[in-house]
Amino acid sequence: MKTFSRGILTAMFMLSGAVAVHAAERAIIVLDASGSMWGQIDGKPKLEIARQALRSVLKTVPADTELGLMAYGHREKGSCTDIELVVPPAAGSADAITAAADGLKFLGKTPLTAAVKQAAEDLKYTEDKATVILITDGLETCNADACALGKELEQGGVDFTAHVVGFGLTAEEGRQVACLAQNTGGKYIQASDAKGLEEALTQTVAAPAPTPAPAPTPAPEPAKPEFNFVPELTLAEGGAPLKDAGNAWEIYKANADGSKGERITTEYSNYKGSLEEGDYVIRATLGEAGVEQPLKVEAGQVYKPTFVLDAGTLVIRPRPSEGGDINASAAVVFDFPGADNPATYYGETKVVLPAGEQKVRVTIGQGEANETIQLAAGQTVEKDIVAGVGRVVVNALYAQGGDKVDAGGLDVKIYKAKKKIDGTREQVTYGYGPDNKFDLPAGDYVAVVRMDQAEVEQPFNTRVGEAGDVTAVLDxxxxxxxxxxxxxxxxxxxxxxxxxxxxxxxxxxxxxxxxxxxxxxxxxxxxxxxxxxxxxxxxxxxxxxxxxxxx
Incomplete structure (x- = not known):
């Protein structure tokens, strides 16, 4: 199934409702890109959870909402001024924000107070209504007072609000940043509940856009049926209707040429509705499959259309080796015809996809495997895909038999052992801090381990399906x-x-x-x-x- 961390996803959906109430609002998401975001929850890096949550939530934000992205700690390891407006606030910025978040490096410190202040200024908070959503997994590390900033922005702003998502913070740590939200009338949401992985976004209910109230009439209308639109959804022609499937019904007004116009609402699963007279376009989606058809609603009529997705269900179990355990942090990517962008899921994945040829790529660490699967409408195909990696855990000692280097500034770079013709080695991956875990294809490698000014090279070998420890002695x-x-x-x-x-x-x-x-x-x-x-x-x-x- 498509999975996320329960706490962060819930928090992000709450905030999506907060920023999407009025499309005219302008908001900036301030994302913590400090080095601590490499920490893991249930074997999955927090930065990947945050990226996936952003990707999911942005799908629910109306296209005309002016939304931007600011990041801090993504370019330098020790700087308190490493703050950048990566995507300026603009309508239809969801894809740009998703791409920018996917490309961030997570390196540095946590100047969250300065970042929120800069975001407020970029939104011209003293002139216009402005909202900032801060996502942080750590406390301020640059000698600034977030609580005092909240009061300053509240007093100086026209209508300023800051919402704070405390990602993986303790209750005590949360209280230290909650004041930033509380002092501006915003929400603080504790997102530390990482007990497993959440179901697919299509099975998570987001706050739908409000349906416009019907225009008042001078006289009572004739009695109407309770519901005049009762749709059904099937995977294949003649297939059984889907119940409680978590699918979405997107309802749009139709333009004069029959194309989609203004979105009226989005409903879920076993929906029954009452639509005003007029022309509509209805789009049904489940997983990555979708189908749409026009609907003309006339007074006194009840419509029970069937929507056929022409889709099947694919179950992918990513494994590091033959017979190995399913890897919960593996990326499972589907690149199918008609998709705007490849769809990425994590861990064991169960998803509905359009019928036809499905190209699936599984990556575990630096290992990758590709499969092409034929999927028929109404069919369920289950497949194990082996990425072919072994795991090493890299640590460093100050001296042989001495203390372990237990500091976040520990820098680990992994290179292929074989040198190129110019004498250099190809870098494979990198990480920070102790107990760094690397999933690597079989082969010979060199770990270059550095702590401040001390650096050492440690050769090692990996085999598919095996786990090992690499210990570098810095002397x-x-x-x-x-x-x-x-x-x-x-x-x-x-x-x-x-x-x-x-x-x-x-x-x-x-x-x-x-x-x-x-x-x-x-x-x-x-x-x-x-x-x-x-x-x-x-x-x-x-x-x-x-x-x-x-x-």
């Missing part, structure tokens, strides 16, 4: 420097090269500096501004912490 320690009054702290190697130069091991514009360094001797240079510079010698030992004070 490094931690140097912590305290230099009161310093404008800048720089670290150099103590030994000079043949040209008399010392290798630079990083710097900071602060009075304190902590970094991981390879074992060896170093010179610390302190810039005290008008008071000149000072130098201090120190040594770093593998697996040990060295503290240095320079006054």
């Amino acid at each position: 490094a320690g931690v140097l912590a420097i305290d230099a009161p009054g310093a404008r800048q702290i720089r670290v150099y190697s103590a030994k000079k090269d043949i040209q008399g130069n010392r290798k630079d091991f990083g710097y900071t514009y602060d009075q304190k500096h902590q970094t991981t360094l390879p074992t060896g001797e170093y010179v610390v240079e302190i810039d005290l501004g008008d008071s000149g510079k000072k130098e201090a010698n120190t040594a770093v030992k593998a697996g040990e912490r060295t503290e240095l004070t320079v006054q």
